[in-house]
Amino acid sequence: MVSVKHQPHYSLISLQPNRSADWIHNKWLMAGMAGVALIIATMWAFFGIWIVFPFAGIEVGLLCYMLYRVSKNTYRTQTLSFEKDFVHIQSNHKATRPITLNRKDTHLEMSESPRDWYLPQLVLVTPDHHVPVGDFLNQTDRHQLYEEIKKMGIPAWRHHWWKH
Known part of the structure; x- marks a missing residue:
């Protein structure tokens, strides 16, 4: 601008x-994605595939890190x-x-x-x-x-x- x-x-x-999004909107996106990843990982763990939890954590962690970096540059x-x-x-x-x-x-x-x-x-x-x-x-x-x-x-x- x-x-x-x-x-x-x-x-x-x-x-x-x-x-396009303030920091507060990015935090809501992070929380939503973390919630979805946690639900999916919990369902897989319920069926005995518990190894999904670390990968879900890595996925959410990388998303949060990238959103933070992009938001900081805006x-x-x-x-x-x-x-x-x-x-x-x-x-x-x-x-x-x-x-x-x-x-x-x-x-x-x-x-x-x-x-x-x-x-x-x-x-x-x-x-x-x-x-x-x-x-x-x-x-x-x-x-x-x-x-x-x-x-x-x-x-x-x-x-x-x-x-x-």
């Missing part, structure tokens, strides 16, 4: 991934602040430090695959830095971010200029 706020002295672009955010002379980039992922770029030396590059086999990559580039932005966004949001950064007055180009 891309949201833009214009203030008198700066403009702010906030980025966050689309989230809470990532990135903020781009465009001031008169500087561009500030701040992220909440893995204790990354804020990055400040000189606005007059900054341009935006969008690299795409020839047949759209992977998502386009957006990078803010200066002579000293290459900062990827919006890595967690879907394709529509990445194109929207590209257009919003162009509206901020940052020079932008695409590696495949003939597309779209």
Whole structure:
């Protein structure tokens, strides 16, 4: 999701991934799947095949671990602040430090695959830095971010200029 706020002295672009389920919904899914696996394992154990219990536990454990990892990544955010002379980039992922770029030396590059086999990559580039932005966004949001950064007055180009 891309949201833009214009203030008198700066403009702010906030980025966050689309989230179809909150953590509470994921916990309900985990509990439901654990309940179903427990019922099935209990029925098999009732017929003497008790070895099903460890595999049911492993299955539920892996589901819970994967749902936790995916849910954790949906809470990532990135903020781009465009001031008169500087561009500030701040992220909440893995204790990354804020990055400040000189606005007059900054341009935006969008690299795409020839047949759209992977998502386009957006990078803010200066002579000293290459900062990827919006890595967690879907394709529509990445194109929207590209257009919003162009509206901020940052020079932008695409590696495949003939597309779209």
